[in-house]
Amino acid sequence: MPTIGELHEVYSNNPNGLLQTINSIYDRIEKEGLKPIWISIVPREKVLKRVEELLSISQDDRDAYPLFGIPFAVKDNIDVIDLKTTAACSSFADEKATKSAFVVCKLEEAGAIVIGKTNMDQFATGLVGIRSPFGICSSVFHKNFISGGSSSGSAVSVGNGLVTFALGTDTAGSGRVPAMFNNVIGMKPTRGLLSCSGVVPACRSVDCVSIFAETCKDASIILSVAHGYDENDPYSRQLSFCSSPWIISSKFRCGVPTKSTRQFFGDTENGELFEKVIKTVETELNGEIIEFDLTSFVKVANLLYKGPWVAERYASVGKFIDEHQSDIDPTVFSIISKSKSYSAVDVFNSMYEIEKLKKETKELWKNFDVMLVPTAPRTFTIDQIQQSPIELNTQLGFYTNFVNLLDLTAIALPAGLRQDHLPFGVTFISHSFTDQALLLLADRLHRCLSTFIGCSTTHLLSNTQKLSMKENDEQWNCFLIGVVGAHLSDLPLNYQLIERNARFVRKCRTHQEYRLYALSNTNPCKPGLIRVNGSQGSGIEIEIWAIPNEYLASFVNLISSPLTIGNILLDDGQSVKGFLVESSGIETAKDITHFGGWKAYLNASEG
Known part of the structure; x- marks a missing residue:
C-alpha cells in the first residue's frame, strides 16, 4: 500500500x-x-x-x-x-x-x-x-x-x-x-x-x-x-x-x-x-x-x-x-x-x-x-x-x-x-x-x-520521503547557543557546557559585520563579540551548542560583565542566541577580528 x-x-x-x-x-x-x-x-x-x-x-x-x-x-x-x-x-x-x-x-x-x-x-x-x-x-x-x-x-x-x-x-x-x-x-x-x-x-x-x-x-x-x-x-x-x-x-x-x-x-x-x-x-x-x-x-x-x-x-x-x-x-x-x-x-x-x-x-x-x-x-x-x-x-x-x-x-x-x-x-x-x-x-x-x-x-x-528535522524545534527541549571564546570545544570553559549535558551541533561563521576583541583582565582569557554596522570582514568562527532547557538558567548565571547574551546573525542569514560583549567592554580591548576567530588568535599568540 x-x-x-x-x-x-x-x-x-x-x-x-x-x-x-x-x-x-x-x-x-x-x-x-x-x-x-x-x-x-x-x-x-x-x-x-x-x-x-x-x-x-x-x-x-x-x-x-x-x-x-x-x-x-x-x-x-x-x-x-x-x-x-x-x-x-x-x-x-x-x-x-x-x-x-x-x-x-x-x-x-x-x-x-x-x-x-x-x-x-x-x-x-x-x-x-x-x-x-x-x-x-x-x-x-x-x-x-x-x-x-x-x-x-x-x-x-x-x-x-x-x-x-x-x-x-x-x-x-x-x-x-x-x-x-x-x-x-x-x-x-x-x-x-x-x-x-x-x-x-x-x-x-x-x-x-x-x-x-x-x-x-x-x-x-x-x-x-x-x-x-x-x-x-x-x-x-x-x-x-x-x-x-x-x-x-x-x-x-x-x-x-x-x-x-x-x-x-x-x-x-x-x-x-x-x-x-x-x-x-x-x-x-x-x-x-x-x-x-x-x-x-x-x-x-x-x-x-x-x-x-x-x-x-x-x-x-x-x-x-x-x-x-x-x-x-x-x-x-x-x-x-x-x-x-x-x-x-x-x-x-x-x-x-x-x-x-x-x-x-x-x-x-x-x-x-x-x-x-x-x-x-x-x-x-x-x-x-x-x-x-x-x-x-x-x-x-x-x-x-x-x-x-x-x-x-x-x-x-x-x-x-x-x-x-x-x-x-x-x-x-x-x-x-x-x-x-x-x-x-x-x-x-x-x-x-x-x-x-x-x-x-x-x-x-x-x-518515500525522509523525516526532516529543525534544529530549533521545541520538542527537543533545548536552547541553541552560539559560543566564540573560552566555551569553544577543548577550551577552558567548555566543561560548563559538557557538565550540563550540552552537545555540539555545528561550526559556522557570523555575519561579516561582527568584530572580535581580546578583553582585558579576564581569567581565563576571553574575547568579546560585537556587531558594527557597515563593518566588512569574513565573519567570526562560532560554534552552535544545544543545551537542555533545564540547565539554561544555571549556565546563564555563570556569565559575568561585560559579556552578555544576545542575538547573533550568522552568515547564512539565520540567527542564534550567543555571547556578545557590552560596548563598554571593548574600550581597552584589542581588535583581533582579522584572525577570524578566537582559536586562531590563541594559536598565533602561542606561536
Whole structure:
C-alpha cells in the first residue's frame, strides 16, 4: 500500500483515486478471505459512504485532514463502533461497540478510514501470533514462520500492503516483535501518550497503543494526530518533551549490550547482522558506540512474566476466563490463571525490586543517549512455537519485556534480510517523551539498512520521503547557543557546557559585520563579540551548542560583565542566541577580528 504522502499525491491527481484505493482493498479481502488477518471488517457499503463524505471536502480544505483517505486497521482489543471487540475470543464480545476508542476517533477526525479489526494473540497474551481461534498469522515472508504477536494481524496487514498503517498494543513487545518478522516500523510510544480508553487491558499499568507503519515519516504523522490527553483514561499523560540535544548534535552516544550479555538463543546469523548494524550506526550515523551490561534490564524484563505483574492480567480478564475456559487458548489460560498464586506481599516485594533496578539502569543511562538492541533474538517456525509455547515466547521478549516497566520509548525498524530471506530488525530505545527524536534516528538508520518496504518491491529510498528535522524545534527541549571564546570545544570553559549535558551541533561563521576583541583582565582569557554596522570582514568562527532547557538558567548565571547574551546573525542569514560583549567592554580591548576567530588568535599568540 502506498505511504501517506504517496496516497495524497494520488488523490490530488486522480479524482477517483480514493474510491479505487478503497475498492481495491475490499476486492483483495474478498479474494483472500478474512482469516487469518482479519477478525471482522467494516462493511464495504459503510466505508464507501465514508469515502463520499471525505470527497465532499474541497481540495483547499483537505490540508486540515492530515490522514485524508488513509486506510488503516485496528487490533481487535481496541473498540471500533458497530464492530465487536473480541480480543480473539468470540464469547468475550456480547454486543457491538457503541463508540470507537479515543485513539480511533482521533484518527478518523483527521480523515483516516477504518477497514476492520485484526487478529491477535488472545487477550494480548503472547509474542507469537498463534494463540487465536481465528487462525494463525504467519510472517509475510514465509508461511511456516510466525508473524509475531500479540499484534499479529495488524503487523501483517501493513507488511503485505493491505493498509497504510495499523494500530496494535504493546505490553511486553507486541508492537515491536511482529514489526521485525514482517519488515515494518513498530512504534511503541511513550506510555500514556496515546489514550487506552476503549482498549481491553492486558496489564493496565504498563499497556500502550502502538503503531505499525511502512516508514518512520508515516509513524510520525500518525503519532502527531493520535496523541492527546484523555481525562477518561487514568494513565493518560499530557504531551511533554524530554531534552534530546543528541538528535541535533553532530554525534550521539549509542549504547549496545556487551557481547557477553547479548542473547540469540542458538541463532548465529542474527548476531552477525546485529554487528553490521552497529557498524552502520558508527560509520553512517556518526554514533559513538558504548557497550554496557544488559543484566539489570534483563532482571526487569523477568519481572513482567515471572513476577506479580502477570497477576494484572487476571485483574483484567481473570473472572471471564475462569467462567469460559473452553473458549480460551490453553497457553493463555495457563499463564493468566496461574497468576492468582501471587500475593499482595509478592507485589510489594517486586515493587521494591523494580525501584532498585530502576536506579541501576538510570546509572547506565548516564553513559549513552539511546540504546540499540535486536528487536528479537531470533525467529521460530509455527511448529516450534506449538511444541514449546512458553519457553520460546519468553526468548522472543528478551530485548522487549523491560521497556514499558521502565517507562521507555522504542522504535523497531527493519534491518535487512537474512540469507534465508527472513527479515531481521533492530530497536532504538530511549527515555519517555523522546518519541519524535527516536523516529528521526530510526528513519536515518532504516534508509541505510533497507531496500524495500514490507514484502513489496516498493523501493524505500526512491518512493518515500525522509523525516526532516529543525534544529530549533521545541520538542527537543533545548536552547541553541552560539559560543566564540573560552566555551569553544577543548577550551577552558567548555566543561560548563559538557557538565550540563550540552552537545555540539555545528561550526559556522557570523555575519561579516561582527568584530572580535581580546578583553582585558579576564581569567581565563576571553574575547568579546560585537556587531558594527557597515563593518566588512569574513565573519567570526562560532560554534552552535544545544543545551537542555533545564540547565539554561544555571549556565546563564555563570556569565559575568561585560559579556552578555544576545542575538547573533550568522552568515547564512539565520540567527542564534550567543555571547556578545557590552560596548563598554571593548574600550581597552584589542581588535583581533582579522584572525577570524578566537582559536586562531590563541594559536598565533602561542606561536
